[in-house]
Amino acid sequence: MFESLSQRLSTTVNRLRGRGRLTEENIREALREVRIALLEADVALPVVQALIQRIKVRAVGQDVVKSLSPGQALVKVVSDELTVVMGTANTELNLAQQPPAVVLMAGLQGAGKTTTVAKLARLLTERKKKKVMVVSCDVYRPAAIEQLRTLAEQVGVKFFPSEAGQDPVAIARAAVAAARREVVDVLIVDTAGRLHVDEAMMAEIKALHAAIMPIETLFVVDSMTGQDAANTAKAFNEALPLTGVILTKTDGDARGGAALSVRYVTGKPIKFLGAGEKSDALEPFHPDRLAQRILGMGDVLSLVEEVERKVDQDKAQKLAQKVMKGKRFDMNDMKDQLEQMGNMGGLAGLMDKLPGMSGLPDSVKSKVNDGEMNKMIAIINSMTKKERRHPDLLNGSRRARVARGSGTQPADVNRLLKQYMQMEKMMSKLSKGGTKGLMRQMRGAMKGMGGMGGLPPMR
Template identity: 50%
Template sequence: MAFEGLADRLQSTLQRIRGKGKVTEADVKEMMREVRLALLEADVNFRVVKDFIKKVTERAVGQEVLKSLTPGQQVVKVVHDELTTLLGGEQSKLAVGTKPPTVIMMVGLQGAGKTTTTGKLANHLRKKLNRQPLLVAADIYRPAAIQQLETLGKQLSLPVFSMGDQVSPVEIATKALEKAKAEHYDYVIIDTAGRLHIDEVLMEELQQVKEIANPHEILLVVDSMTGQDAVNVAESFNEKLGVTGVVLTKLDGDTRGGAALSIKAVTNLPIKFAGMGEKMDALEPFHPDRMSSRILGMGDVLTLIEKAQTTVDEEKAKELQKKMRDMSFTFDDFLEQMGQVRNLGPLDQLLGMMPGAGKMKGLKNVSIDEKQISHVEAIIKSMTKLEREQPEIISASRKRRIANGSGRTVQEVNRLIKQFEDMKKMMKQMSGMMKGKKKGGFKFPFM
């Protein structure tokens, strides 16, 4: 998960001061030492850390905070506000042309995920904004770059304009724009060439494409795993091309987060999108305030709701709610529900969006094994329709057949049936808003 080490350090540091009824200047300075170390370990630019600590300290030791009724919480709010400012303050949306097509030029070094991000962005524009994008394959140098974009186009059912690798990118861009205007596309997204490192030849060619395409946006795709190098790359591209925004890829990986926390402060370029996974819908608009809340363990309910609204079928959700109330929830319903949850994204990311999930008993160090979900699915799919509807009829011989059919053990089948029955009882309690707490803990079958 992105920022994991930084998030853990900051959350534990802030937790010590959060509940204090009285906060002294010494408390704030001690906390700031911990925050400084956490940021430096996350590979945040030294100058950025120094400036951040100075701003937080000045606000946190002010009379307004120290003399407030909840000084500890006020200090946490100051850190949240300054972290949000560091990440860009407000969401920076894509520019839109006065008349279509809006032209977006994708630039970046090889290996940053530029071509994949081009496909993800086109998918986002179509699904979330109901726009018609045209993808343009203008990377004629990297082996299979054109083929990769065409494959993504087929996968997403999106049109791709290409002229092979023997035509100049300038001519490709020119012809693509003519086609987009003639066929009334809303967006043109140009996947340009990258290099392993920045050189004059690359920049000169990109400048020529920029002159012809006159893009409304020049989005720089950078790999957040590269840390401070990402900031250096952003500075170089911006100096030559006038970049309008940054897309951070692999922000779901084991990254320390230094690039995200440094890039806006150093280059003044807004982060417009973040790649949060390998799937083609795993591109999120970047909200500085929401990311700040995630880092500080305050959750990100708005993003969770947005994901659910686009993924979960409302009618099916109502039907499921009714089944929970009258205890008619079956293994088929459970299977369908698991599919909808998986579509929301990696489960550890979803937990990270729940406010206080890190502090909830049993969720702090929970590990979610995606393979276990597949095992559960295999077991359920090995049951007959009647067995899924009436688990109580599953005898010992049926359990052996289900285990053999799914490639799992009888013990796993027993465990799943037991957990399913426990879950039905828990759902009955939750849906009825019953008072009192159930003794003992419940674990989902895939945790």
């Protein structure tokens, strides 16, 4: 998200470097660029106007804080105001009621409601330790009920059965009764969508809401629809007492206008962002962190949380002990590291959260793709157990065999082995406690990942 917006804002900030004071003239020039960037990002016009006015009032004539350049001072102002527009802080689900806490999901067809139901169910189960049941009241879309049944099995939550010929309100009431009998903490109700907002759809979901009185009514919207996302959310908010919004498909949205518009237009908080098809691809929405990512400052807090949640701590501990004992880092260890990186969203996902990445040239960013990482794993899988433990055995003929087995070229195998040797040297330095040498090796390893995009050298 926000690639073009981040690049333009970074360029604007760089122009202000070296000036001792933010004057009305250079602020006006900078804000013109910010306004264009926001409009190109498909942010709703009223939001752009309000945001620019707020930034201007705060920034004009502001003395630059000691040790900060004017560009950095403007970044602070813009970051603060972006955060305010998007909602200041994360708003968690309100589940504080006698079980079951009912969550009603609303939205247009194609927004990703059903998959989001499964993602939310998994999140509540794993992170909040809730006992969750899901039910589908979509009696119109072919296979909608079966889709939710399959997803419920995949994420390990209870599924309340329903059929296409049933009345949606009857289904919902029966599900609430079943959830109460089975002492379920949270019941998530999936509803039917339409291709557009219509009276029949609104009447049905109003009836559902009145029948089950959910504690949370969440509007699921495709972020790639830009300003339309905010307008549709507004229409639903006028018909239903929405408590929050979930933005889906944010991984395919390079502009990000919906995230900046929805809260302002509806007055309802964005509670979650969905990115990708996997069932764990749903994250709580933190406006302050997203504002930092927009401005190229990364999102280190989310990265740390993701590492804690998704990295196999046992494997990490074993590798650390192995290295500190002076044992050799082998191909099995390298494969583990690559797979752990994949679990955290791959290289592209990690780069999005690292500070300064928005300033990288497009030629570098385009090379950072998880296809290369998957290729490396395939090459390692084509090696014998003995070759993984002892990569020195990989002579020319063995490398050719590994390349054929993995569907790659011998040059790919050679590149992987070169990167392995750099990592192995780095681990060796670590075991000897040579921090300076370790940093040099890390820099060399990063440079050597040319096949995977060539991340920028550490400084």
